[in-house]
Amino acid sequence: MIELIRQQVLPHFGITDCAKVSPLGNGHINDTFLVRSPQGKLVLQRINTQVFKMPEALVNNAKKIASHLQMKVACGDYQLSVVAPVLTMDNALYVDLADNGFWRAINYLPHSHSIEVVSNEQEAESAAKAFGHFSRALSDLDATDLEDVIPQFHHLPGRIAQLNQAATQDIVGRLVHCQHWVDFALAQTPLLDELALLAETLPLRTCHNDTKINNMLYDKRDMSSLAIIDLDTCMKGHLMYDFGDMVRTFTSPEEEDSTHLEKVEVRESIFAAICRGYLAELGDVLTVDEKRSLWLGARVICLMIGVRFLTDYLNGDSYFHVQHDTHNLERAANQFTLYQSLLKQQTTLKKYFQ
Known part of the structure; x- marks a missing residue:
């Protein structure tokens, strides 16, 4: 190479x-x-x-x-x-x-530094503020001028359908190792109903669509925010998914492929820091419905990424790079566990939008 x-x-x-x-x-x-x-x-x-x-x-x-x-x-x-x-x-x-x-x-970009796991509230708030600043700067760019690089990228019903198809076909004989997670994902129909009710009320925005913590570069000289990178999936969409991906990748103390599921949870203080940073930049840009959608976006993204990892595992790892045969299954279990943590803490976490 x-x-x-x-x-x-x-x-x-x-x-x-x-x-x-x-x-x-x-x-x-x-x-x-x-x-x-x-x-x-x-x-x-x-x-x-x-x-x-x-x-x-x-x-x-x-x-x-x-x-x-x-x-x-x-x-x-x-x-x-x-x-x-x-x-x-x-x-x-x-x-x-x-x-x-x-x-x-x-x-x-010289002096750039990325992290894989958020260590403290300051890191989370500065990164969320940076992603919010990025979206604010693009709020007057006509989202329809951008092409859909991956059609229906954040379309949960379609992702669920793909999982169902992968499980039905079971082309590499892996269903036996993950049937319980497939059953769990396919049972999340109330989330689909909630999404259908709210999504049509949201404006189209220019979205990053991959706001992982390692897609925000820090300046290693003082750990200030330096740049938003990886614009590959930038296209029109809804900002609730950008918020959701921050929750997904900032709040857990474990990396997304960690097998220590007992440690995978949403850290409340980090969730609160994301809300502070993001809304500080976008609070006066977001519509009322967009603000309401942020909690939905957090749940949808955690579930959807788990579904995508699980689908790729069943299909023989044709999409994501993997290091071993069960890598995508481990990622899926990690994301579903984080999603469950969101649900368990929803009463507490939702107060940070008020």
Whole structure:
């Protein structure tokens, strides 16, 4: 892979020798590398075209969002750094090598640092505030100008249907190991009813759609918020899902693939910090129905990501990168446990929206 990058990809960006290429991050979908050369540093990604079947839409959306944010920076309305595309020598947004991959480059941000687990309220509040600041800056970008890179990405009924189909077909014979979790997920029909009632009242916004804690970079010099990254799934949607993914990835003291389920729970103080930070930025932007939807978004996302992990496990791990055969099952169990913790604490947690 490294030699392929040096010989066939980097020359398109004017890098022909002396480049050092190393893996970067631990994303589930794309392959990401840090490139060091005499010209400087850049981040190079091979887009997973099995997941992103319209990769041109992905890079076009990212360009539109970066341009809008850069305009906001120039006006003094956006205080974070902007992740922007690095063009090829032909001023293209990508390099398509057919069987050898679809590649794009973005600028490298020095002094950047990401975390996998939130340690304290300050980290949670600053990250939630940063994601809220990102959404606020994009609130005047017409969401319909963005293409759907993954149609119905946050469509819970569709995800439940996919799980049901995967369980029925059981193509790799794994259902016997997870029948209880399948039964649990398919029994969550009251959530589908609640979603159907509220979703139609919500405005379409430009959403990040993957607000994991490691998609907010800190400045390692002082641990201040530096940048929102991973714009791959930015498209139109509902902000309740961005809020929900923060709850999903900030509140547990364990990583999402931890098998220590007895430790997986929603930390109330971290949940409260998310609400403070997010609403401090977006409180006057959100409609009344959008504010009401945030609690629903937290539950939907925790359940839905568990459903997606479980579906991929039943389908033979064709979507998410895995390190071993039961990795997706472990992730699913982790997310369902977090969802159960939300339900157990709902009376206490809902007060932070008041």
